[in-house]
Amino acid sequence: MRKTWAIVRRELIAYFSSPLAYVVLAAFLLMQGYIFYLLVSFLNNPQTQAMTPLRLFFGGTIFFWLFLLFVVPVITMRLIAEERRSGTIEVLLTSPVTEAQVVVGKFAAAMLFYIALWLPTVLYVLVLMRHSEIDLGPVLAGYVGVLLLGFLFLAVGTFASTLTDNQLIAAIIAFAVMVALFSIGLVEQLIMSSGLKAVLGHMNLWTQMDDFAKGIVDTRHVVYQLSVGILFLFLAAKSLEVKKWR
């Protein structure tokens, strides 16, 4: 535990000593703030149908997904690829640390950074609370959804980062796998066979996120996202073990 925590701490130092972290944070907040503003003004128009802004905010628009798909690879690309490029992986893996501890530590640091990214959006909720009634249930469920999606996607990114010593390639692989996971839900509508359609329907991340935003915490969604995430973390540790490269 102490060793894993040491890796988490080191990774956080690395995040916050690089300009990238601040650029990502600033860009993320800028975009989220703008989208939030757009949503609120859109919903202020009496002609639009009744919907809550936070439901749209959490996965109800394509913007949410665009952010996630772009930002997560940027967060995870460095994790192990950079260790491999600089050779520090050799120091790490010749100390009494297991591959699993390395992966978990790195991933946990990415998760903490991701949480830090979302933390300021709590302000939006507080702003809305001042002006109207807010049902906190769906808001909390929305954040649960954001965390779970983050868990899944960051795990994918961590895995991608073990595959290469080039950060850019790691980011592209992560992006491709995430898009594939995401578009399973979009493919669903094109499938005729009802059995397959049902299976794919359960894997539709968009509708899963929409359920969370509506306040429905469906355990099937929770189990799906957690288990796929853990699968990718497992693959990351295995890939690190197998890649006893020169």
Add this chain to the structure above:
Amino acid sequence: MIEVENLGKTYVKEPVVRDLSFFVPEGQVLGFLGPNGAGKTTVMRMLTAFLPPTTGRVVVAGVDLDEDPVALRRNVGYLPENVPLYPEMRVDEYLRFRADIEEVPRAEVRDRMDDVAERCMIGDVRRQVIGTLSKGFRQRVGLAGALIHQPPVLILDEPTVGLDPNQIIRVRELITELGRDHTVLLSTHILPEVEQVCERVFIIDRGRIVADGAPDALRTQLIGNPALVVELKGADGVATEALLGLPGVVAVSEREPGHFVVEHAPDADPREAVFGLAVERGWVLMALIPHRASLEDVFVRLTTREETLAEELAEEVSHA
């Protein structure tokens, strides 16, 4: 302390390390010498449980690599080639990180950090960001990191590469000092380094040990007889023969007119006799220089790409 039996590593059918066996007793400072690509780094990576060997057995400080690689790592302090560090961390942050992952007991972390910082002479830069340090300091920070958990065995891959001469001297002094209470295995392709620092040398070529011994012993064993370089003015055609007639002289060759290399038995010193001969014949003695084969010569002879010689010697070593 380090036991290696029939160690081998093959990458994509290409053997990089072949059937290596050796034993390093506690407290020895051992040098791995070899041209680039000889397999030094690969051997070190296997001894530190970074790379799994294809064949063979490795035991370091009583721990078998196959049985418990993580325990083996606890006994080894490793400084990889080119000293990889995290440039964004401060020196103290890095040392603390290393102490944590190397399982230094919490209560001792402070003391250990102070101790290695003092030993490696990095006390003045402990608050500094690693990326801003000079190469010499980075090398010492890397070394400090490898020492933090007081490992009985230190493995250093080319610890002086890229340093300026002053820094090289300081790092060598440090290694010599560490050799007093550690078993040290270092690799280098700088020969004087080995002669100064190491008690024992392995010369490695294409994945096998072609020579093993003390630097001095290797010199005499492999280069053969000591020799004198003799330069004579006025010497005629009979000089070669006359020199050969002197007691203790084994062979004479004339490199260019007037320049002779006189090989003699290790226990003989024919310098006086050469001088006497020159006086007697009325030749002018221009130079009389004992020629000591350097380890450089041994190295070049052993590792120039002549398969037969290397193989012969490998055979000899394995029989010995």
